[in-house]
Amino acid sequence: MFGRIDHIGVAVEDLNAAIALYEQSFEMTLAHRETVEDQGVEAVLLDVGEGHVELLAPLGPDTAVGKFLARKGKGLHHVAYAVDDIDATLEQLTAAGIELIDAKPRVGIRESRVAFLHPRSTGGVLTEIVEPAGGH
Ligand code: CO
Numbered sequence: 001m002f003g004r005i006d007h008i009g010v011a012v013e014d015l016n017a018a019i020a021l022y023e024q025s026f027e028m029t030l031a032h033r034e035t036v037e038d039q040g041v042e043a044v045l046l047d048v049g050e051g052h053v054e055l056l057a058p059l060g061p062d063t064a065v066g067k068f069l070a071r072k073g074k075g076l077h078h079v080a081y082a083v084d085d086i087d088a089t090l091e092q093l094t095a096a097g098i099e100l101i102d103a104k105p106r107v108g109i110r111e112s113r114v115a116f117l118h119p120r121s122t123g124g125v126l127t128e129i130v131e132p133a134g135g136h
Contacts, residue, residue, distance in 0.1 A: 001089060006130045007045065007052035013043055014055035022046050022053060034109055039067050043109050054080070054109065057124040066099035071105065078116070079123050080128035086113050089129055105131070 012018040022028045028046040035042045040063025044055040056077060058066035068077060083089040087106045094100065101116040108114030111133040119126045 002083060004037060004130070005051050005080050006080045006132070007054045008076065009054045009080065009126075009128070011057055011068050011072075011074050011077040012055050012057050013069060013074050015044065015055060017048075018055045020042055022055070028053065032110055036107075036109055037106070038106055039064065042047070045109065052064040053097075078126040078128050080114070080130050083129050083131055086115060086129055086131035092117055093129075098122065 010018070019030060019085050023030060023046070026048075028043060028048055031047045031052065032045040033043070037059070040059045041056045042059065043057075045052045046055070050077075060066055062072065065077065074082060075103040090100065090103070090105070099118040099121040101118050102114075105113040105115045108128075108130060113133075115129055117127040117129070
């Protein structure tokens with residue numbers, strides 16, 4: 001069902017400080033930076049092998065990531081798996097009894113299509129599936 005790990009999402013308070021850590025200490029290359037209004041974040045992708053680290057800074061305290069930071073503090077936020085056909089995968093997951101946060105895909109970073117699965121039904125791991133732009 002899942003092709004590979006597309007990225008891991010990390011919630012950060014200070015985006016530039018986090019970028020410096022990943023660029024300078026981990027020698028990752030910054031690939032993309034974007035404000036995703038729909039998700040209430042400023043997001044950055046850094047390359048690591050075929051996958052990415054996605055750094056997420058909230059646009060405000062009332063956003064999903066803002067609330068996460070207030071509740072749990074900075075750190076690992078979600079894991080994202082790449083899929084070829086997100087619509088078909090969402091149907092499969094629904095049939096398997098997985099609780100969806102997004103019943104329908106929405107636009108994610110770099111014009112991907114994404115949907116989140118509720119951690120209640122994924123063993124406590126906020127899980128994203130992503131169909132990269134041009135992936136299907
Ligand atoms: Co993500």
